[in-house]
Amino acid sequence: xxxxxxxxxxxxxxxxxxxxxxxxxxxxxxxxxxxxxxxxxxxxxxxxxxxxxxxxxxxxxxxxxxxxxxxxxxxxxxxxxxxxxxxxxxxxxxxxxxxxxxxxxxxxxxxxxxxxxxxxxxxxxxxxxxxxxxxxxxxxxxxxxxxxxxxxxxxxxxxxxxxxxxxxxxxxxxxxxxxxxxxxxxxxxxxxxxxxxxxxxxxxxxxxxxxxxxxxxxxxxxxxxxxxxxxxxxxxxxxxxxxxxxxxxxxxxxxxxxxxxxxxxxxxxxxxxxxxxxxxxxxxxxxxxxxxxxxxxxxxxxxxxxxxxxxxxxxxxxxxxxxxxxxxxxxxxxxxxxxxxxxxxxxxxxxxxxxxxxxxxxxxxxxxxxxxxxxxxxxxxxxxxxx
Amino acid sequence: xxxxxxxxxxxxxxxxxxxxxxxxxxxxxxxxxxxxxxxxxxxxxxxxxxxxxxxxxxxxxxxxxxxxxxxxxxxxxxxxxxxxxxxxxxxxxxxxxxxxxxxxxxxxxxxxxxxxxxxxxxxxxxxxxxxxxxxxxxxxxxxxxxxxxxxxxxxxxxxxxxxxxxxxxxxxxxxxxxxxxxxxxxxxxxxxxxxxxxxxxxxxxxxxxxxxxxxxxxxxxxxxxxxxxxxxxxxxxxxxxxxxxxxxxxxxxxxxxxxxxxxxxxxxxxxxxxxxxxxxxxxxxxxxxxxxxxxxxxxxxxxxxxxxxxxxxxxxxxxxxxxxxxxxxxxxxxxxxxxxxxxxxxxxxxxxxxxxxxxxxxxxxxxxxxxxxxxxxxxxxxxxxxx
Numbered sequence: 001x002x003x004x005x006x007x008x009x010x011x012x013x014x015x016x017x018x019x020x021x022x023x024x025x026x027x028x029x030x031x032x033x034x035x036x037x038x039x040x041x042x043x044x045x046x047x048x049x050x051x052x053x054x055x056x057x058x059x060x061x062x063x064x065x066x067x068x069x070x071x072x073x074x075x076x077x078x079x080x081x082x083x084x085x086x087x088x089x090x091x092x093x094x095x096x097x098x099x100x101x102x103x104x105x106x107x108x109x110x111x112x113x114x115x116x117x118x119x120x121x122x123x124x125x126x127x128x129x130x131x132x133x134x135x136x137x138x139x140x141x142x143x144x145x146x147x148x149x150x151x152x153x154x155x156x157x158x159x160x161x162x163x164x165x166x167x168x169x170x171x172x173x174x175x176x177x178x179x180x181x182x183x184x185x186x187x188x189x190x191x192x193x194x195x196x197x198x199x200x201x202x203x204x205x206x207x208x209x210x211x212x213x214x215x216x217x218x219x220x221x222x223x224x225x226x227x228x229x230x231x232x233x234x235x236x237x238x239x240x241x242x243x244x245x246x247x248x249x250x251x252x253x254x255x256x257x258x259x260x261x262x263x264x265x266x267x268x269x270x271x272x273x274x275x276x277x278x279x280x281x282x283x284x285x286x287x288x289x290x291x292x293x294x295x296x297x298x299x300x301x302x303x304x305x306x307x308x309x310x311x312x313x314x315x316x317x318x319x320x321x322x323x324x325x326x327x328x329x330x331x332x333x334x335x336x337x338x339x340x341x342x343x344x345x346x347x348x349x350x351x352x353x354x355x356x357x358x359x360x361x362x363x364x365x366x367x368x369x370x371x372x373x374x375x376x377x378x379x380x381x382x383x384x385x386x387x
Numbered sequence: 388x389x390x391x392x393x394x395x396x397x398x399x400x401x402x403x404x405x406x407x408x409x410x411x412x413x414x415x416x417x418x419x420x421x422x423x424x425x426x427x428x429x430x431x432x433x434x435x436x437x438x439x440x441x442x443x444x445x446x447x448x449x450x451x452x453x454x455x456x457x458x459x460x461x462x463x464x465x466x467x468x469x470x471x472x473x474x475x476x477x478x479x480x481x482x483x484x485x486x487x488x489x490x491x492x493x494x495x496x497x498x499x500x501x502x503x504x505x506x507x508x509x510x511x512x513x514x515x516x517x518x519x520x521x522x523x524x525x526x527x528x529x530x531x532x533x534x535x536x537x538x539x540x541x542x543x544x545x546x547x548x549x550x551x552x553x554x555x556x557x558x559x560x561x562x563x564x565x566x567x568x569x570x571x572x573x574x575x576x577x578x579x580x581x582x583x584x585x586x587x588x589x590x591x592x593x594x595x596x597x598x599x600x601x602x603x604x605x606x607x608x609x610x611x612x613x614x615x616x617x618x619x620x621x622x623x624x625x626x627x628x629x630x631x632x633x634x635x636x637x638x639x640x641x642x643x644x645x646x647x648x649x650x651x652x653x654x655x656x657x658x659x660x661x662x663x664x665x666x667x668x669x670x671x672x673x674x675x676x677x678x679x680x681x682x683x684x685x686x687x688x689x690x691x692x693x694x695x696x697x698x699x700x701x702x703x704x705x706x707x708x709x710x711x712x713x714x715x716x717x718x719x720x721x722x723x724x725x726x727x728x729x730x731x732x733x734x735x736x737x738x739x740x741x742x743x744x745x746x747x748x749x750x751x752x753x754x755x756x757x758x759x760x761x762x763x764x765x766x767x768x769x770x771x772x773x774x
Contacts, residue, residue, distance in 0.1 A: 257618060
């Protein structure tokens with residue numbers, strides 16, 4: 001099991017704080033947006049006396065509400081095609097364990113969410129990274145590149161849309177490319193849509209709406225980001241493949257049930273008005289625009305404009321972002337402040353890639369983002385490894 | 388992934404209910420005891436505005452309170468030796484994945500908790516069942532029988548103490564036998580102590596107090612049964628082996644964090660007064676005595692007196708308990724009532740064993756237990772496959 005690539009910087013951030021330096025955390029996807037009060041209140045107001053196991057597939061009432069949420073989002077999904085999981089994390093693990101045997105391969109465009117590696121290791125699955133490039137905005141690699149990697153053990157392609165860590169939103173044409181690929185090569189498409197409700201530039205193309213591949217699509221969902229409810233640990237695996245649902249349910253039964261309290265929260269949150277995301281999206285959009293424009297104004301820095309989620313990748317004019325991200329915590333401060341960033345190396349499966357890149361999560365308000373960018377700008381002026 | 392052995396009877400129970408027959412559920416370990424109100428209130432009264440990820444190892448405040456709970460129970464455990472998990476289920480999975488490679492073997496006295504199979508399959512681990520016998524009260528099999536099974540791929544022994552499904556409580560001598568076995572053969576001892584606080588006849592010998600094997604013991608814990616909080620999905624993996632803690636933490640980091648709400652509940656519950664379990668234990672003891680005496684009063688039925696947990700195994704004078712447990716739901720009722728029981732076959736790893744046995748969970752009050760036993764008694768008079 002690989003160690004988390006971001007965690008190794010934690011001691012340097014803690015040391016900086018002990019020295020009295022304010023650290024802006026752009027390194028993790030923990031939103032600062034408040035969890036909807038009505039959803040928290042639903043948990044506060046529960047009236048049961050015994051905290052029982054829920055159904056292994058999740059409470060039926062919650063699954064029915066989720067089905068309605070998907071229908072409003074344009075996906076015709078029955079509640080019986082939904083298995084509620086302990087976070088999106090467990091949905092990924094169940095998907096890998098149910099669809100792939102040990103030694104089977106899944107192709108994932110890199111950079112990708114580092115924990116996919118962890119779940120692949122747990123399931124004995126081999127990740128085949130396929131590089132996407134910052135100068136192309138991290139768009140989908142060409143079909144020919146996918147086909148170079150497809151072999152006898154390839155069972156699936158995994159995407160995150162919109163993407164963590166790049167913020168890239170796949171276009172209709174790219175989703176069509178993926179549709180044809182999985183059809184031609186008899187593959188599963190694992191689509192992590194944790195950030196579905198955070199799209200700014202362009203439309204989200206739901207994997208579950210791809211035609212003619214209904215049995216091959218496994219959608220991974222979570223309430224963590226949608227309702228700023230990361231600690232609830234409620235996600236879902238959604239597929240129209242009945243055999244797969246039967247298998248996933250066996251894994252779900254072995255671990256008994258998903259957490260009860262946050263199912264109450266998730267169920268209540270499906271009643272939020274349609275305009276609930278407008279304010280949240282407007283806030284993230286404002287932050288994105290501040291972050292991207294500030295980054296691109298720094299000499300030698302390049303940040304493609306992300307279409308969704310709340311992440312951006314940027315290339316820096318430095319020798320090695322592992323070193324730079326440590327140095328900015330350990331040896332730098334501006335106005336007694338500094339910033340914690342995620343070196344991008346940990347998001348690549350191919351060793352050596354991402355050395356000049358960082359990932360930024362714009363989970364702070366615009367004032368804080370401006371201050372963090374001031375720090376980054378000044379740091380790049382002073383960093384001894386600048387190139 | 389094997390299907391849950393109990394679930395296959397669910398449709399028959401549902402059909403009986405649709406016919407208007409009252410079904411007493413002695414088939415599952417869902418306690419009817421109320422969750423402590425002060426612990427539920429702690430959840431009702433939380434005041435945070437963002438439901439954030441907790442620490443991957445669990446909230447430090449909760450781990451410190453758990454450490455104090457263990458100390459009061461006679462186990463000298465530091466909070467840093469505790470990793471909070473999503474139920475005992477996840478602790479078992481983490482233990483297997485962290486300690487064993489795919490193809491490695493773990494010896495488990497059978498009958499055993501059927502989901503151990505599911506976690507073993509998930510981790511690629513091979514379960515080697517070692518039969519314990521109802522006529523010996525399900526005591527630990529002799530050392531010679533363990534040693535027959537120990538081979539080059541054997542990495543551990545797993546016990547549940549007190550036991551689910553048998554209710555057996557391992558004696559000090561048996562725990563000493565296990566200590567010597569793991570020391571001699573360089574094995575881990577995985578000890579599921581979910582029912583630690585429910586011991587009626589004899590003392591619970593904590594695996595973590597075995598001397599000279601501190602690095603080899605992995606204790607699995609949960610608040611599910613202790614505080615009747617099954618839906619919270621909060622457990623713990625506890626070990627003094629620092630290398631193992633480091634590895635488990637990587638698995639914990641990959642899935643981000645255990646559920647936040649039920650950590651609040653678990654933390655509050657550690658403040659319950661020392662006599663909290665007295666009332667609960669007295670209630671279970673009363674139920675056990677009713678169940679066991681009623682069972683043994685039925686001609687041809689034998690039920691050894693369980694020392695702990697809230698389960699009992701009984702042998703019945705029937706051809707096959709799979710058939711009988713289906714028949715009693717499908718073709719029988721007494722006073723418009725019947726009982727759902729778990730055929731024991733699913734708790735054995737060796738095919739064909741347990742065919743005359745059932746497991747009963749005494750999670751209903753004594754009135755309901757009497758009625759359920761009335762049903763069983765009458766059913767055994769009428770069952771066509773009686774022998």
